[in-house]
Each structure stands twice: as C-alpha cells, then as structure tokens.
Amino acid sequence: MKRATIIQQGMTKITKVEEDSISKPGILRTGDTGPNVMGTGHMGGAQHGTMRGQVNLAHAPPMAQQPQITSVGSEPQRALVNTIVVGHEAIDSARRQLDTRMQFPELGTDPxxxxxxxxxxxxNKQSVSSQLAAMNAATAQVVTLTSGPQEDVDHTAVGAAISTITTNLPSMTRGVQTIAALMDDSMSGDRLIGATRQLCDAFSDLLQAAEPEKQEQPRQNLLNAASRVGEASGGVLTNIAEETEINTEVQDVLLGLAKAVANSTAALVLKAKNVASTCETEDQQNRVxxxxxxxxxxxxQLVAIAKVVAPTIQNPSCQDQLIEAAKEVARAVEAVVQExxxxxxxxxxxxxxGTAATDVTxxxxxxxxxxK
Known part of the structure; x- marks a missing residue:
C-alpha cells in the first residue's frame, strides 16, 4: 500500500492533512520465459526467427546530436553526459534494428x-508492455529529478533513470519486431514498426532536453519531450492491441482530471497575484x-507526467511517479497560501x-x- 499526502486548505489557512491510501494494482507479467516452441504436426521442429533484408541508408534517420561537454564541470554532470551519449547510441541502434524485418518460416494451421x-x-506483448511501463516511469522520474535549480539536481539519479530507458529499449524493439512478424497482415506490422520509430524519436528528444547544458533552456522543452514519450508509447500499445476500450477510458479520465488540477491552479495563481498587488513591501510581493x-x-510538471504514465498507469511505478507529482503541487499550493x-x-x-486553494486540493x- 502507498500513502499519498495531500494538504487541505481552509479559507485562508491550512487546517489539516488528509492521507489517501492508494491501492496498487498488480504489474503486468514480464513474460521472461520466452516463447514455448512446439514441434508437432506441420511444424517440423522449433521455429527460429531470422533477420532478412538490408538497411536502406537513403532513409536512415539523422544521427542524434551529441551533447557538448565544454562547460559541464562537475563529475556527476560529466557522468550524466556520458550516459546520454551512450543512450543516444542505443536509440540509434534500435532505430537501425527496426529497418530490418524479422521473418519466420511459414507456420502450419495445426493446433x-x-x-x-x-x-x-x-x-512478447506482455514483455513489451512491461518494458514500456518501466521506460515511462523512468521518463517521469527524469522530469521530477530535473525540476529544481541546476545546482540541486541529482545528476547521478537522472543518469540512472536514463539508463533504465536505454537498457529496456533494445529488448522492447526485438519484441516489437517479433510481434510485427507474426501479425496476420503486413500493414498492421508496418504500423507497429512506425509507432516504435516515433517512440525512439521521442526518447532522443528527451535525452537532448535532459543534457546538463540544456537545463538553462525553457523547462517546457523537457516537459514537451516527456509528453511526446507518453503519446508515442500509447501508440505502440495501441498497435500491439494491448489498448482496450476500458484502458483508453481510464486514460482519458486521468488526463481530464490532471487538466482540472491545472485549471484550478491557474485560478489560484491569479488570486495570488491579486494578493501580491496589495503587499506593503516589495520583498513580500516578490515572495508571493x-x-x-x-x-x-x-x-x-504534473500534467506532463500524467501524459507520460497514462498509457501504463496500471503499473505501480507509474502510479508512484504521478502521486509524487501531485504531492509536489500540494506543497506548492501550501507555500502560496503561507506567503x-x-x-x-x-x-x-x-x-x-482560500477558496481557490481548496478547489486545487x-x-x-x-x-x-x-x-486507486
């Protein structure tokens, strides 16, 4: 059981803390045993996938721009840059892997x-779903870990989250290739491969936005890149038929609720600015x-993380990231009320x-x- 703490505001003061007990659904199975090969009837032995075809260099994606390290001074920052460089290489390798199609010998129609x-x-569907959930949770973690001032960022933890993404991606790509090869029609397989390429592109954008030197750029760049990861991962799940009507409805409601938080917070910010205009000192006005x-x-940040984890929200790690983002908003609301x-x-x-703060809560x- 996880416990999420959300503040409660009164009219003009904080009155109490409410604790919500969050029950976690089970994680999707990882499918770590691999395919069971049966060799009777028309099969004639184990079925082994083979890779055929050539990479068309004329259509190869551009190589990702590598981070510049000239002004990255601290050891953790340099380590993060190296992790990002390795991550770009893993993403480029996954893209190239998708340019070849896995093929199986013609299967019989016997049982x-x-x-x-x-x-x-x-x-393979279960494995891909589990790996997507892990990568989405890690993407949300990158967003959370880079939210503070540059000097307060835990670059080691950011690097670990990025490594989670780039170590899961190759295995997920192989699973996608297997699924695409076994689909009943080639067009469905092509759509799945295309959706996976879009996911690779989204991860590449995320890594570029997470470079230490890029932290001086608008925060929205990273949030937008993270949101694209969520959209792309949802596209992959849809194309492997793991997106049910119920799951889609849950996601839509989740994103609607996140938007409601954003709307209520916007109203609170406007009220706070009205208060700031009445402050007696410039210092207090600036603090508000x-x-x-x-x-x-x-x-x-909460809205971006909701978009990232929505396709895999049944995964406990994804739930934890969204809960933590909600708690960050709650703490920020508390700070506004206090100032x-x-x-x-x-x-x-x-x-x-006070009314606006209560609406956010x-x-x-x-x-x-x-x-829950």
Missing part, C-alpha cells in the same frame, strides 16, 4: 502451430509572486484565495482517487 504463435505473441510561479511550474497569509491585508482577497484528491 500445435497455432498454439505456438499465440503463446509467442502473448509473451515567486510562490505562485513555482505553483504554476509544478502543475505543468499570502503573511502579506495580505485584505480579508476578501484572503477568503477568495479537491482536484488533486479526485486525481489520486482515480489512481
């Missing part, structure tokens, strides 16, 4: 042949504005601010309840 195909498809700005940033309490002399504005709790 043993059909059973082998079904087992192989199911095993700073807290409101941070609240807006953490909410943008406004110190600087606001207008009782009407204080009441309006309610939206956060609705989001957390949906994860």
């Amino acid at each position: 043993a042949s059909l059973k082998w195909k079904e087992t192989t498809m199911d095993t 504005i700073g807290a409101a700005t941070q609240c807006a940033l953490t909410t943008s 406004c309490q110190l600087g606001c002399q207008d009782e009407a504005l204080s009441r309006e601010l 309610r939206a956060l709790n609705d989001l957390l309840n949906h994860i």
Whole structure:
C-alpha cells in the first residue's frame, strides 16, 4: 500500500492533512520465459526467427546530436553526459534494428502451430508492455529529478533513470519486431514498426532536453519531450492491441482530471497575484509572486507526467511517479497560501484565495482517487 499526502486548505489557512491510501494494482507479467516452441504436426521442429533484408541508408534517420561537454564541470554532470551519449547510441541502434524485418518460416494451421504463435505473441506483448511501463516511469522520474535549480539536481539519479530507458529499449524493439512478424497482415506490422520509430524519436528528444547544458533552456522543452514519450508509447500499445476500450477510458479520465488540477491552479495563481498587488513591501510581493510561479511550474510538471504514465498507469511505478507529482503541487499550493497569509491585508482577497486553494486540493484528491 502507498500513502499519498495531500494538504487541505481552509479559507485562508491550512487546517489539516488528509492521507489517501492508494491501492496498487498488480504489474503486468514480464513474460521472461520466452516463447514455448512446439514441434508437432506441420511444424517440423522449433521455429527460429531470422533477420532478412538490408538497411536502406537513403532513409536512415539523422544521427542524434551529441551533447557538448565544454562547460559541464562537475563529475556527476560529466557522468550524466556520458550516459546520454551512450543512450543516444542505443536509440540509434534500435532505430537501425527496426529497418530490418524479422521473418519466420511459414507456420502450419495445426493446433500445435497455432498454439505456438499465440503463446509467442502473448509473451512478447506482455514483455513489451512491461518494458514500456518501466521506460515511462523512468521518463517521469527524469522530469521530477530535473525540476529544481541546476545546482540541486541529482545528476547521478537522472543518469540512472536514463539508463533504465536505454537498457529496456533494445529488448522492447526485438519484441516489437517479433510481434510485427507474426501479425496476420503486413500493414498492421508496418504500423507497429512506425509507432516504435516515433517512440525512439521521442526518447532522443528527451535525452537532448535532459543534457546538463540544456537545463538553462525553457523547462517546457523537457516537459514537451516527456509528453511526446507518453503519446508515442500509447501508440505502440495501441498497435500491439494491448489498448482496450476500458484502458483508453481510464486514460482519458486521468488526463481530464490532471487538466482540472491545472485549471484550478491557474485560478489560484491569479488570486495570488491579486494578493501580491496589495503587499506593503516589495520583498513580500516578490515572495508571493515567486510562490505562485513555482505553483504554476509544478502543475505543468504534473500534467506532463500524467501524459507520460497514462498509457501504463496500471503499473505501480507509474502510479508512484504521478502521486509524487501531485504531492509536489500540494506543497506548492501550501507555500502560496503561507506567503499570502503573511502579506495580505485584505480579508476578501484572503477568503477568495482560500477558496481557490481548496478547489486545487479537491482536484488533486479526485486525481489520486482515480489512481486507486
């Protein structure tokens, strides 16, 4: 059981802490035993996949730009840059791997042949789904770990999250190739391969945005890259037929609830700016504005993480990342309320601010309840 702590605001002050007990559904099976090969009937022995064809260099994707390390000074930063370089190489290798199609000998229609195909498809679908969940959770972790000032970023932890992505990607790519080769029509296989290429491109963008030197660029660049990872992973799941109507509905509701948090937070930020205009000192005014700005940033982060983990939200690690993002918003709301309490002399504005803060808390709790 996981426990998510969300603050409760009163009209102008924080009244109590509410703890929601979050129950975690089980993780998808990883399918680590591999396909069961049956050799009776028309099979004539074990079925081994072979790789045929050549890479068409005319259509090869451009090589990813490698990070510049001229101004990266600390040892953890240099280690992160090296991890990103290796990660780009792994992504490029996965792209090239997708340019060849796996082929199997023609399968018979006897029960043993059909059973082998079904087992192989199911095993690889489960493995791909599990690997996507791990990579989505790691992507969300990259977003969370890079949210603070550059000097406070745990570059070692960021590197570990990136390594999780780039070590799962090759195996996931092989699973995708197997599924595509066993699909009943080649067009479905082509769509799956295309969706996986888009995922590789999204991961490449994420790694570029996560480079230490890029941290000086707008935060939204990284959030946008992470959101594209979520969209692309959802595309892969859809094309391997692991996206059911129920799962799609859960995702849509989840993203709608995250948007509701964003809308309520935007209203709170506006109320905080109204309070700032009444502050007696410039220092207090700046503190209120700073807290409101941070609240807006953490909410943008929450929305991005929701988009990342939505396709694999049944995975506990993905749930944990979204819960942590919600708690960050709750802490930011608390900071806004506290700063406004110190600087606001207008009782009407204080009441309006308290109401807005309560609305954010309610939206956060609705989001957390949906994860249960």
